[in-house]
Amino acid sequence: MWGYRVPAGVMKHYTPADMIQMYKYQEVNGDTTVFVGEKASADRRYSYFIGMENPNLSRYVIFYDNQVILHSEMLRDPDYHFTLDEIREYAAIIEKKSVYIKEVIEDLNLTTRLRNKELSLQRKTVNMVTLLRSIVIDILNDPKYANRHIEFAFSEEYIPVEADEILMWRAINNLIYNALVHNDDGVKITVSVEKKERVRITIADDGKGIKKEELNRIFDRYYRGTNTGDAHKGSGLGMAIAHDIIKAH
Template identity: 50%
Template sequence: MKWKLTVRYLFSVLSIVFIVVFVNLFVLVGILYYQQVNGNDNLTADTGENFTRQFSRYLSIEDGLPVISDEGVQALQEFGGWLQVLDQNGQVVTAALSPADAPTHYSPIELVHIYKYMDDQFTTYYIGQFEEYSYLFGAKDSEEERIIFMFNMKSFLSYVSKAFVGITIADLFIAMLVGLLFSIIITKPVSYMIDRISQLKERNFAIQNMKRQGIFKPVFSNLNSVSETLQAHEEERTKLEKMREEWISNVSHDLKTPLASVQGFAELLREKDVTESERAEYAEVIERKAKYMKELLDDFNLTMRLRNQEMPLNREDTRLESFVRELVIDVLNDPKYCDCALSFNSDAPDLKWNIDRHLMKRAILNFVNNAIIHNDHDIQITVSVTANGITIEDNGKGISKRDMNQIFDRYYRGTNTEDIHGTGLGLAISRDIIEAHGGFITLTSEIGKGTKVRIWIEE
């Protein structure tokens, strides 16, 4: 994978270099062609060549001889040059601003020489035509230089083609070296990222750190964050699956016992010598076991709906003091709990919550019932309503740190619940109900000193 990425990167770099060279050559040829077709007037408007070509407008014939106008003399002064007009024999017939030592006659070879190579005073010469006369314009110490060269077109094209091929090869070679260097730097982390993603796909969530992360440092950081998240989800899934299996095992066990009782007492009811009192006793046992199984299945259904957020809440504004007081009275009126020391306090008579009364009652009762069931008969429980919410506090056995970490997990039974019947879903259901209301639970406990549960909802 790494070398495949490197080859692709190199191919991309070389392709870009080749395209750039070709485009540059095309643009250069286009510019040269445009200049040839449209001329260089814009580029050479102030050159000596243009000035000389246009100077004929300042010349006229008077009495058979050429004459330079005053405007022409002024133009010569402004340009910094001088002018001589020659007849067909090379004889100077008129001049303007010419040096004192300037020749008065020029042979054809002299004209060619000074036009091509300047003279000893570094004067650049330009030649123009006016009717049957020629004129010679000179500019001393001109910034312009005339370069004359000759070449064979065939040889020139051959040279240009070879130069183009050589430059292209050199550019491609340099680009290949640079591209190879950068491809190694870039494709190595990219290849590593692909491998990491493949590992995540294979459920390998181990955190890995790569040296020289470069510009990909945020990517590797995010990959490690994803690994940590997936690892946490995997652990949670494994933990949940294990607890679900344990819960199913417990439910199966809990259902077998009442089912066995139902089956056994149903068989006894068919006996002919069963008395009416025995028949009523057997029917009561069957009814009690059936209610227990129904409660078990209802708890299972409720916890699944709460877990999947499919439980609708029938909210209504509720004054918390009277709501909790009635709940405590209901517990004390239950014959099973009439002897327990359960008290109620409130210092927030006007506190109201928008809640589903039925579900919230069940959540609070779960905590109260747990405090009663899992402690000794002399337990003292206080339920309080304050401005900060509801507090349920007891002075019982307390909860171990190991159980505290899992006390709200579904299907979890504490270490002190071996002889306690129940579905194992009570506290998980309470937590889910309160969280569905947008509320929170804190539970603190100390072995031998008791447990304190605080419930509050942010309105």
């Protein structure tokens, strides 16, 4: 309804999901931090965004797990006397949760840098056939997915692409794992690459599919569709990161 010194291209209307995205991330540019608030006036309530264009100003959303704090406090409490097996069990829980938090923070940092164009791609000539084959083999070597059905096809043995190999690996890996964790064990996944006018990489499966009304949301950060199962315990940023890596290329 009102704006002052609003940057060009900024949306005029926002859904609640848009507001959450704007609050959590710097969506204007790499130097801008956006704050969200609300003001009540008579019979109306107004939401507002205030963007501070200052590269020295930052705001972070912190994630933590209460169980990690509880287990660490118990280990430190002199009134508790634990067996060696109990200590190892709690230490394993703390380690697992700490690794998860570390991965969430790293994913959050990566997707924020990609969207704000703060990450330079380290491009080099990559044979996409070799890269994709290595990704498929790496996934099938994971004991959790050793019995899954993943096929790999290619139109020719050498298909060069100028790409950031590490980031491209991450994007393709995320997409394949997404097909694995959202489907039953019997799903068939096909990974293929072909070169015509352009290089086309396809990751297809015969699983549950995605509801039509959810298709325009699957690349939103932290969005999870209704087909998400218990096996999906990631950061909630995998599809967003894959999207941002491809878009950056």
